[in-house]
Amino acid sequence: MNQWLDERLHISRLNDKFLRKAFPVHHSFFLGEITLFSLIILIITGIVLALSYEPSNSLVVNSFDPGTAEKQNLIPAAYHSALKINAMPFGDMLRRVHHWTANIMVAAAVIHMMRIYFTGAFKKPREINWWIGMLLLIFTALTAVTGYILPYDNYAYNTVKVVYGIAASVPWVGSWLAQAAFAGNFPGDGIIPRIYGYHIMLLPGILLALTGAHMLIMIKQKHTQPQYAKRIAYKKIVGVPLLTQQTPIMLMLTLLFAGIVLLFSAFIPVHPVEFFGPPSTTPINNIKPDWYLLWVFGALAIIPSFEMNILGGVIGSEFVGAILLPTMVIGAMFAVPMLDRSKDNNYYAENPTNHPVRLAIGTSFMALLIILSVAGYKPDLISGNVLTTANANTVLWILVFLVPAVTYFSTIGIVRGIRSLREADERESLAHAAAADD
Amino acid sequence: MTRYRKQDPEITRRRFINAAMGTTATVGIVSLVGVLGTANPVFRLTRDKMPPVEGDILVHASASKEGEPIKISELSEQLVRAWPMGKDKEGNKLIRKGDPNNVLAIYRFPKGQIVAPTHLDATIDGEIVAYSDICTHAGCSVSDDDQQEGQMKCPCHSGQYDPKRGCIVVGGPPPRALAQLPIKQDGEGLVVGGFFLENPYPFTESEWEARKEAVKAQLA
Numbered sequence: 140m141n142q143w144l145d146e147r148l149h150i151s152r153l154n155d156k157f158l159r160k161a162f163p164v165h166h167s168f169f170l171g172e173i174t175l176f177s178l179i180i181l182i183i184t185g186i187v188l189a190l191s192y193e194p195s196n197s198l199v200v201n202s203f204d205p206g207t208a209e210k211q212n213l214i215p216a217a218y219h220s221a222l223k224i225n226a227m228p229f230g231d232m233l234r235r236v237h238h239w240t241a242n243i244m245v246a247a248a249v250i251h252m253m254r255i256y257f258t259g260a261f262k263k264p265r266e267i268n269w270w271i272g273m274l275l276l277i278f279t280a281l282t283a284v285t286g287y288i289l290p291y292d293n294y295a296y297n298t299v300k301v302v303y304g305i306a307a308s309v310p311w312v313g314s315w316l317a318q319a320a321f322a323g324n325f326p327g328d329g330i331i332p333r334i335y336g337y338h339i340m341l342l343p344g345i346l347l348a349l350t351g352a353h354m355l356i357m358i359k360q361k362h363t364q365p366q367y368a369k370r371i372a373y374k375k376i377v378g379v380p381l382l383t384q385q386t387p388i389m390l391m392l393t394l395l396f397a398g399i400v401l402l403f404s405a406f407i408p409v410h411p412v413e414f415f416g417p418p419s420t421t422p423i424n425n426i427k428p429d430w431y432l433l434w435v436f437g438a439l440a441i442i443p444s445f446e447m448n449i450l451g452g453v454i455g456s457e458f459v460g461a462i463l464l465p466t467m468v469i470g471a472m473f474a475v476p477m478l479d480r481s482k483d484n485n486y487y488a489e490n491p492t493n494h495p496v497r498l499a500i501g502t503s504f505m506a507l508l509i510i511l512s513v514a515g516y517k518p519d520l521i522s523g524n525v526l527t528t529a530n531a532n533t534v535l536w537i538l539v540f541l542v543p544a545v546t547y548f549s550t551i552g553i554v555r556g557i558r559s560l561r562e563a564d565e566r567e568s569l570a571h572a573a574a575a576d577d
Numbered sequence: 578m579t580r581y582r583k584q585d586p587e588i589t590r591r592r593f594i595n596a597a598m599g600t601t602a603t604v605g606i607v608s609l610v611g612v613l614g615t616a617n618p619v620f621r622l623t624r625d626k627m628p629p630v631e632g633d634i635l636v637h638a639s640a641s642k643e644g645e646p647i648k649i650s651e652l653s654e655q656l657v658r659a660w661p662m663g664k665d666k667e668g669n670k671l672i673r674k675g676d677p678n679n680v681l682a683i684y685r686f687p688k689g690q691i692v693a694p695t696h697l698d699a700t701i702d703g704e705i706v707a708y709s710d711i712c713t714h715a716g717c718s719v720s721d722d723d724q725q726e727g728q729m730k731c732p733c734h735s736g737q738y739d740p741k742r743g744c745i746v747v748g749g750p751p752p753r754a755l756a757q758l759p760i761k762q763d764g765e766g767l768v769v770g771g772f773f774l775e776n777p778y779p780f781t782e783s784e785w786e787a788r789k790e791a792v793k794a795q796l797a
């Protein structure tokens with residue numbers, strides 16, 4: 140059969156070109172793969188969810204609790220269908236797997252990126268894939284946020300309200316933009332169909348296209364090689380071929396990963412829609428976005444209030460905190476490959492401690508995001524009497540500058556320490572070797 | 578053999594292709610913007626989406642008592658959320674919750690506690706006061722402050738307001754005070770005395786003026 144196919148489709152050329160691609164064996168190289176498996180699990184579970192989900196925010200009678208004839212219990216159809224999915228055999232499990240995997244996908248992508256950054260894998264010639272990876276991260280987050288809104292419970296409702304407010308805070312074009320994106324003045328009759336369209340057609344389409352490009356470029360350019368490859372065979376590609384050695388490793392990893400996700404989903408509920416109830420006027424106390432957007436939320440919480448009027452456009456704290464600041468952070472991340480001026484192609488993954496400044500910038504950047512995320516807990520910190528209303532902003536602002544600075548200098552210090560220890564070790568072993576030679 | 582002297586063409590091949598591509602791109606972008614325009618549905622100001630207007634009755638907004646008129650005896654220093662209830666074209670009762678930003682916050686404080694910049698003539702005897710319950714920051718519904726009685730806190734980014742002083746911002750990110758709604762006593766209940774005195778979320782001043790005009794024109 141192989142030959143039959145080969146004569147028609149030239150399978151063997153495909154085999155030579157793609158399927159024998161060498162995969163370096165190192166645990167940190169699996170992070171990207173976990174992101175990919177997550178995407179696949181999300182698409183499969185998402186399709187199954189879409190079979191029972193009803194994308195509409197028109198009000199229907201709650202069949203679980205219909206109310207009385209005079210006062211019917213009306214809830215949005217989308218919320219009703221989420222309740223119905225929960226009532227199906229394994230339905231709740233399905234929603235949990237989808238939601239958990241979404242979280243894991245973002246986390247895996249972030250850690251994957253950290254690996255790329257700290258080992259210098261973004262350097263020439265792989266800049267393009269860094270940029271595509273950035274787009275993947277952004278669109279994954281957007282997909283997750285739109286998915287979050289679909290069950291249309293009170294939590295989702297309040298989230299989309301804030302997202303609408305953020306879109307509307309863009310000066311000059313804001314209200315038009317928000318209305319176009321969310322099908323009219325909040326909450327438009329078409330808001331759930333609109334977000335459903337984004338979540339299951341537009342955004343997954345973009346994600347798949349970007350993932351395809353990411354993979355093709357990676358195969359074309361080859362992985363950066365781990366350091367051990369340098370010792371084994373200098374400037375040669377070392378690793379196991381995709382078919383047949385890498386494939387079983389990947390399959391095992393997929394199954395292990397799927398097992399872990401199922402375990403999580405079985406024991407830790409995510410987003411219990413029954414608990415939040417249908418959209419209502421009662422706000423949810425201490426509402427928070429998903430963890431990967433907490434830093435934006437934190438920035439919003441500590442930016443003091445102001446409103447500026449420029450040529451008829453209003454620039455407020457919301458625009459600065461939720462659009463300008465994230466744009467700057469993302470812009471800085473996009474610019475990372477441009478910081479490297481070397482003209483030569485990079486072959487080998489670098490030891491992070493050999494590049495202390497890059498390492499320190501990376502760790503302090505992460506410290507900044509973490510401290511901003513902590514600022515997102517400002518209301519809880521105040522209710523818990525850790526901070527007071529009066530000093531919360533001052534303390535948090537000081538931390539926002541202090542913690543990254545301390546991280547920066549301590550990273551550099553630690554790296555120096557490691558290096559001098561290593562050099563001392565080398566000198567010592569050299570001395571020993573010299574002594575042995577005598 | 579005849580020798581042709583090649584005439585310089587009027588434009589070069591490269592310039593022609595560039596111009597053609599430019600035109601295509603322009604037409605493409607313009608039509609794309611046209612398509613985006615259709616993504617934005619027309620807004621129709623139906624009566625359930627109108628802001629509270631003079632004569633509306635204030636009714637409970639909480640799920641358990643929704644639609645029941647609020648009685649003065651039910652008010653206290655604890656926030657009570659309300660919807661304005663008006664009438665549709667046929668004169669039937671209509672809760673104006675088509676726009677969720679119509680939620681109101683109502684308080685009753687002992688006499689003398691409500692002070693300027695609250696518009697005292699828009700309160701009932703300087704004791705009962707009504708505001709828009711929608712945070713001017715990002716539009717969350719503002720609640721009672723769990724730590725200070727008689728103060729308001731937004732659950733989203735902990736914006737704080739003082740309902741005894743015209744709901745000015747006393748902490749957090751909101752850019753301006755919650756808009757005050759003039760109210761009047763009607764027997765046991767509360768009725769709206771007129772439009773919000775300032776622009777409520779999400780209106781800018783000019784948008785709010787335009788909305789008031791549109792409402793007046795439609796109800797006239």
Ligand code: HEM
Pocket residue numbers: 178181182184185186188189190192220221224234237238241244279282283284285286287288289290338339343346409410
């Ligand atoms: C690629 C990345 C994706 C991410 C990050 C993602 C994320 C999410 C999240 C966080 C939810 C909320 C789950 C809940 O609490 O119920 C959700 C819901 C949903 N997703 Fe996805 N999703 C992705 C792809 C897909 C795809 C490809 C489809 C369909 C083909 C899909 C269909 C759905 C449906 C129908 C719901 C609503 C189900 C419900 O809430 O009960 N998703 N998604």
Ligand code: FES
Pocket residue numbers: 712713714715716717731732733734735736749750751
């Ligand atoms: S929405 Fe109220 S503080 Fe941000």
